[in-house]
Structures are given as structure tokens and as C-alpha cells.
Amino acid sequence: MALLRSVVLAGGGTGGHIYPLLAFADALRRTFPEVRITTLGSPKGMENDLIPPAGYDLRVIPAFQLPRTVNLDLIRTPDRMYRSAHAAGKVIDEVQANVVVGFGGYVSVPAYLAAWRREMPIVIHEVNVPPGVANRMGMKFTKNVAVGFPHQPKQAESLRDARVVGVPLRTAIARMDRAAVRPQALAQFGLRPDLPVLFVSGGSSGARTINLAVASAAKKLAHAGIQVLHVRGGRNEEFEVPSDLPVPYVVVPYLSDMQLGYAAADLMLCRGGAITVAETTAIGMPAIYVPYPHSNQEQKRNALPVVEAGGGLLVDNAELTSEWIERTVIPLARDGQRLRQMSAAAAAYGRPDGDEALLDFVCEAVAQR
Ligand SMILES: CC(=O)N[C@H]1[C@@H](OP(=O)(O)OP(=O)(O)OC[C@H]2O[C@@H](n3ccc(=O)[nH]c3=O)[C@H](O)[C@@H]2O)O[C@H](CO)[C@@H](O)[C@@H]1O
Numbered sequence: 476m477a478l479l480r481s482v483v484l485a486g487g488g489t490g491g492h493i494y495p496l497l498a499f500a501d502a503l504r505r506t507f508p509e510v511r512i513t514t515l516g517s518p519k520g521m522e523n524d525l526i527p528p529a530g531y532d533l534r535v536i537p538a539f540q541l542p543r544t545v546n547l548d549l550i551r552t553p554d555r556m557y558r559s560a561h562a563a564g565k566v567i568d569e570v571q572a573n574v575v576v577g578f579g580g581y582v583s584v585p586a587y588l589a590a591w592r593r594e595m596p597i598v599i600h601e602v603n604v605p606p607g608v609a610n611r612m613g614m615k616f617t618k619n620v621a622v623g624f625p626h627q628p629k630q631a632e633s634l635r636d637a638r639v640v641g642v643p644l645r646t647a648i649a650r651m652d653r654a655a656v657r658p659q660a661l662a663q664f665g666l667r668p669d670l671p672v673l674f675v676s677g678g679s680s681g682a683r684t685i686n687l688a689v690a691s692a693a694k695k696l697a698h699a700g701i702q703v704l705h706v707r708g709g710r711n712e713e714f715e716v717p718s719d720l721p722v723p724y725v726v727v728p729y730l731s732d733m734q735l736g737y738a739a740a741d742l743m744l745c746r747g748g749a750i751t752v753a754e755t756t757a758i759g760m761p762a763i764y765v766p767y768p769h770s771n772q773e774q775k776r777n778a779l780p781v782v783e784a785g786g787g788l789l790v791d792n793a794e795l796t797s798e799w800i801e802r803t804v805i806p807l808a809r810d811g812q813r814l815r816q817m818s819a820a821a822a823a824y825g826r827p828d829g830d831e832a833l834l835d836f837v838c839e840a841v842a843q844r
Pocket residue numbers: 489490491492494602603676677678679680706728729730731732733746747748749750751752754767770773774
């Protein structure tokens with residue numbers, strides 16, 4: 476009998492939890508086409524925009540957020556948690572799931588709780604240090620913990636025994652032949668093939684500091700012959716870019732086909748979200764990382780090993796100014812040889828097979844039952 480029969484995947488909130496879930500779902504469908512795949516999401520997370528178009532069954536269960544401080548919400552929490560876990564359990568029973576795989580985000584907690592009550596195998600995939608709150612709770616119910624990066628077990632006690640599997644990445648990104656896709660990508664964005672392209676992205680929600688700093692350097696970049704492809708990000712307001720620039724500066728709100736951005740780019744300027752770092756390294760993209768400063772240094776921890784390996788640069792959020800861009804980004808974007816070296820170093824650190832490695836780990840966890 477097949478090992479995997481019906482799999483429930485839980486993860487939500489931002490792109491950082493949902494894209495690995497989707498990439499894993501794709502690997503599952505590719506390898507075991509007969510397995511039933513069901514995803515659990517919360518009512519307002521980005522999963523509602525991303526999962527149904529990818530062709531997967533999304534079941535929305537009542538929202539439940541762990542309060543970060545001691546307040547009145549703490550009193551209401553058990554009741555909300557019970558309602559969410561009950562809803563997750565109903566889905567698990569209906570689809571007769573035989574394993575739950577969670578990627579973090581609040582919606583994973585009720586899934587872990589419901590699976591634990593049913594004594595089902597649970598697998599957790601975690602990409603951050605420190606691990607997210609939801610996955611930390613989940614770790615009370617299972618020892619099957621997989622992580623995205625080799626630094627994680629060394630830096631977090633709770634991840635000491637975790638298996639390093641890499642991050643499941645969309646195949647369109649991880650297995651892309653950048654040189655082959657580049658002409659189409661440049662044409663799509665109206666970019667020229669004879670000048671370098673700086674690709675700017677603040678992660679799945681965008682980053683105000685990055686947006687304002689790069690836009691304020693637009694003239695300097697353009698006069699240095701550097702084209703810009705700038706993803707503004709969903710929640711970020713407009714910013715001004717001069718309209719009379721001598722070379723293209725293209726602003727897009729969000730890229731569903733992120734691989735086209737990567738294919739067009741020679742250099743990236745981005746936050747240090749775990750999935751972003753996994754993607755840039757898997758494809759050997761030289762990058763300047765500007766870690767989000769308000770999250771326990773987690774993004775700095777993601778980017779630092781890549782930078783130490785020679786695959787990128789790191790700059791503090793507060794230091795990213797128009798002058799810094801002029802001093803550092805412009806010479807780098809024009810230095811093809813250095814970019815090639817950084818690309819090779821990034822690629823040596825990255826891995827494109829996280830989807831399959833996690834699938835192996837899930838199969839092992841189910842087989843051990
Ligand atoms: C501020 C914050 O707390 N950020 C966290 C959040 O980041 P965030 O949600 O930004 O996630 P990541 O940077 O890890 O990944 C962003 C994902 O969005 C995709 N993308 C982005 C822009 C776009 O236009 N199109 C597109 O497809 C990227 O290709 C990538 O797959 O989750 C990560 C993974 O848990 C954490 O490491 C980050 O610290």
C-alpha cells in the first residue's frame with residue numbers, strides 16, 4: 476500500500492510560509508500523483524491569493540493568533556484555539572489524512588494540535604532562527620523537524636537534532652536556466668540587453684526603506700548606465716521615480732512570476748527573508764542583503780553565511796542611503812568579473828533540491844509509524 480495517502484499541508488500569513496508549502500505540494504504531486512493534497516489557511520493571509528490559483532484545495536479555518544504580550548486576548552485564547560483545532564480536525568478527518576506537514580504561521584498550530592490528538596505523524600519545516608512561535612509549539616508534539624539551512628541546528632537549541640533538507644523552492648525558480656530565460660524576461664519588462672540590471676525586492680510584503688532609498692538613487696543609477704527592476708511590494712505605498720531617466724527604471728507592484736525578475740537581473744538588492752536567501756543562492760544570484768531590523772536578527776542570520784561564503788554583501792537598514800548605493804552598488808553592478816565570482820560563491824552555498832529532500836523526510840516519518 477502506498478505510504479502517503481492523503482496529506483494536509485498547513486502554513487500561512489506571508490509568502491515566506493506559503494511558497495515553500497506550494498513547492499512541496501508540487502513535488503508531492505509530481506512524485507505521487509495519486510496522493511490527495513489539502514491545504515489549511517487562515518481567512519486573511521496571502522494563502523488566499525496564492526494557493527487556489529496554484530490548483531490546490533485550500534480550506535480556511537477560523538483565525539487564531541497567539542498573543543505576543545500578556546493582555547485580555549490571553550483569556551480568550553483557549554476558546555479560539557479549541558475552535559480552530561476543531562475545524563482543522565474536521566478537515567483532517569474528512570480527507571482521511573495520514574500525515575500533517577506544517578510550515579509555520581499561526582494556522583499551523585491548530586493543525587499540529589488536531590494531528591497530535593489523532594496520534595498522526597507530524598512533520599515541521601522551519602526556516603528561521605529563532606524558530607517561529609507556531610513551529611515552536613508544534614515541536615512539543617513531534618520530533619520530525621526539518622530545517623532549511625545548515626546554520627540553524629548550530630544556532631538554536633530547539634533545532635539541534637533537526638534534519639537539514641534545504642527549502643522547497645518553486646521549480647520555475649530553482650531549476651531555471653537563467654541564460655535561456657533572460658531574453659524573454661528582459662523583453663517582458665522593457666529592459667535593454669546591453670546594460671546591467673539591478674533587481675530590487677523587499678520580500679513578499681515589500682520594504683519601505685529599500686523602496687525609498689533606491690528610488691532616491693534613481694538618477695545616479697541611470698546615469699551610471701544601470702537599469703532597475705523594482706518590485707514595490709503589496710502593502711507599500713507609491714514612491715516617485717523621475718520620468719526622464721536615460722535608461723529604464725521599471726516599477727512593478729508584485730511579481731507572480733518571480734523567476735522572470737531573477738532571470739533579468741545581474742545583481743539583487745533585497746531583504747534577508749529565508750526563502751529569498753534560499754532562492755538567490757539556489758540560482759547563484761549575487762545579492763546585497765538589507766535585513767529587516769525588527770525581527771530578532773533573524774534575517775541577518777539568514778544572509779550572513781552567504782556573505783561569509785562570498786556570495787553577497789550585507790548592509791544595515793539604517794545605512795542604506797542614496798550615497799551608499801552610489802558608493803557600493805553602482806561599482807559592483809558594473810563589475811562583471813566580481814559579479815561572476817559572487818554568483819559562483821552563492822551557488823556553492825545554495826541548494827535547489829529542498830522540495831525532494833523534504834519529501835524523503837516526510838516519507839521516512841510516515842514509514843516509522
Ligand atoms: C518581515 C518578516 O518578518 N519577514 C519574514 C517573512 O518574509 P517574507 O514573507 O518576505 O518571505 P521571504 O523573503 O522569505 O520570501 C518571499 C517570497 O516571496 C516571493 N516573492 C516576492 C516578491 C514578489 O514580487 N514575488 C514573489 O514571488 C519570493 O520569491 C519569495 O519566495 O518570512 C520569512 C520566512 O519565514 C522570514 O525569514 C522573514 O524574516
